[in-house]
Amino acid sequence: MSFTFKIIEKEAITSVVSLVEKLNDFKISLEVLNKRFAEMITQNYECAGIYDGEKLIGVCGLWFCTRHYSGRSMEADHVFIDETYRGKGLGKQFFEWIYNYAQEKKCDAVELNTYVSNHESHKFYYNEGFKILGFHFLKKL
Template identity: 60%
Template structure:
């Protein structure tokens, strides 16, 4: 298998929608995801992807910002690798690529959120050197 990591061109952002629908337990329609990604790509958002040949098998959103407690940071968002490709070291390799990319953009930290019920991700991120700093809250209005 020849895996390729890259930044997805903004014009191709809708290609990630099927994987996003597999990732989230929050059912969001294809149309709404496309609308939201169209807005996100106009902000400080980029999407890193993994290809196996020409087949899109993984992704991670990246938000770039400067925070008072962390400096210039990349927030890794909605990381997903297709089931058939998990537990082969690909996630670790992908994050290493993201760290290098973010570092080249001047970031000195990475941060992320993960769902509290997603125990396998907790272990993975601990092993990547992440620390829990707090809770993420959401209020809809």
């Protein structure tokens, strides 16, 4: 199988919503997700996709910022690969592409958050060399 990794064009950002919705533990409506992605793409946000031919099968949001403890960083967000493509090393290939892209963007680090209940992702990120630095807290207003 031959896959393509690339940044999704801003105009096509809503194409990721159907995949991101599968991560949606908060049960956010498709309407709200579409609106939020349209707003996110106007900020320091890009989204990478994995394509099998023309079919989008994986996504990873990429937030860019500078942090006092890590320097210029890329935060990987809402990483998702279609269930039928898992277990084939595609996640490792995708993250290699992401690391290279971060270096092209002059980043010093890649960071991420993952849901506490997503145990499979924890093992993957440990194997990729990520370290837990703290807890991510959220308070809805």
